[in-house]
Amino acid sequence: MKSSSLFLLIFLACSLISQLLAHEIRGPKVIVGSGYAQTFVALNSQKGPSAVGIILSKEALDALPAVDQAYSLKLPSSVLVPPYNEIIINWNAHGHEPTDIYGIPHFDFHFYVITQEEREAIMCMGDDVYVCTKRPGTDYLPEFYIPTPAGVPMMGWHWLDSRSPELNGKRFTSTFIYGFYNAEIIFLEPMITREFLLNFGTVDQDLSTPKKYAVDGYYPRKYTLNYDAREKVYRIVMKKLVLQEIGK
Numbered sequence: 404m405k406s407s408s409l410f411l412l413i414f415l416a417c418s419l420i421s422q423l424l425a426h427e428i429r430g431p432k433v434i435v436g437s438g439y440a441q442t443f444v445a446l447n448s449q450k451g452p453s454a455v456g457i458i459l460s461k462e463a464l465d466a467l468p469a470v471d472q473a474y475s476l477k478l479p480s481s482v483l484v485p486p487y488n489e490i491i492i493n494w495n496a497h498g499h500e501p502t503d504i505y506g507i508p509h510f511d512f513h514f515y516v517i518t519q520e521e522r523e524a525i526m527c528m529g530d531d532v533y534v535c536t537k538r539p540g541t542d543y544l545p546e547f548y549i550p551t552p553a554g555v556p557m558m559g560w561h562w563l564d565s566r567s568p569e570l571n572g573k574r575f576t577s578t579f580i581y582g583f584y585n586a587e588i589i590f591l592e593p594m595i596t597r598e599f600l601l602n603f604g605t606v607d608q609d610l611s612t613p614k615k616y617a618v619d620g621y622y623p624r625k626y627t628l629n630y631d632a633r634e635k636v637y638r639i640v641m642k643k644l645v646l647q648e649i650g651k
Contacts, residue, residue: 428479429458435474438462440492442476444484445642452484452621456640457492457512461630464597467508469496484644486516486620504569509596512639513558513582516618517589525584527554536560539586545611548581559584561592564611577606579626587617593626593639600637603630616647 430442438460445454457476476490491513498506515522527535535554547565554560559582569575576599582590595604606628616622623641630637 428482430477430479433474433476435459435463435492435494436467437465440474440476442478442490444479444482446482451646452482452644454640454642454644455484455487455514455621455623456638456642457490458634459492459510459600459637459639461635461637464600467494467496467597471496484621486618487514488518489513489515489522491515504575505594507575507596507598509575509594510600512593512595513590514592514641515590516620517584522559522589523557525554525557525559527556527558527560534585537586539583539588539613540615542614543586543588543617545581545613547611554584558582559589576604577628579608579610588613591623591641593628593641595628595639600630605629615649617649619646619648621645622647 426446428444428446432439432441440457440459440463443456443458444452445456447453455478472494474492474494476492478484478487478490491511493511493513495505495509495511498509500506525531525535532554536550538550544562545564548562549565551561551563562581562583563570564579567578569578575596577593577595580592580594581588582592593606606626608626610624610626612622612624621644624643624645625641627640627642628637629640
């Protein structure tokens, strides 16, 4: 009797764990450093997306290249999370401009809402400068965000939160960026230093968001960073996703 009861408890526990795990769907792993990265989508009780993010293994911070490197990740094929099309991790081995603020080795976690072909067509030079730096309407801009001086080829025009610590005399650790092209949001980007990750830094940030969006989809209200000691992975997450429709 005791044996059968124990078997039943184990069965129920395994069943519950399976149900819980089923609410997080992961994409394929990509080698980064000595470890890996992969995307994931968390689903709510109605099977709609509640969060989208990146899992970065602890070993991914080791044996990184001494030069800049881009890693392309795919979202899980079994679930759709519009408007996200392409996820790219950019490893900046020596940081980037302005070097007095962002000249620290760090990762850019780009969640693009455009296709690879559209992204690669962005030049932000010559005649494309006007399109690249076309200012969005007020309702399409998140409050407190300010533009960088120029756009970046194959990325777009980066806008920064003026309240970010690194823009107010503090050392850069993590920040959240919106990217624009032709006055529309084309990517959302948590940017995090390797140093902050190595020190198991955490983030729990309510995001400033636009009133309107040019593309239908699920947009986050919160950005978090945590280290999962059980799995030995970092979780970079855009959560509290809300379905936004054009003009609403």
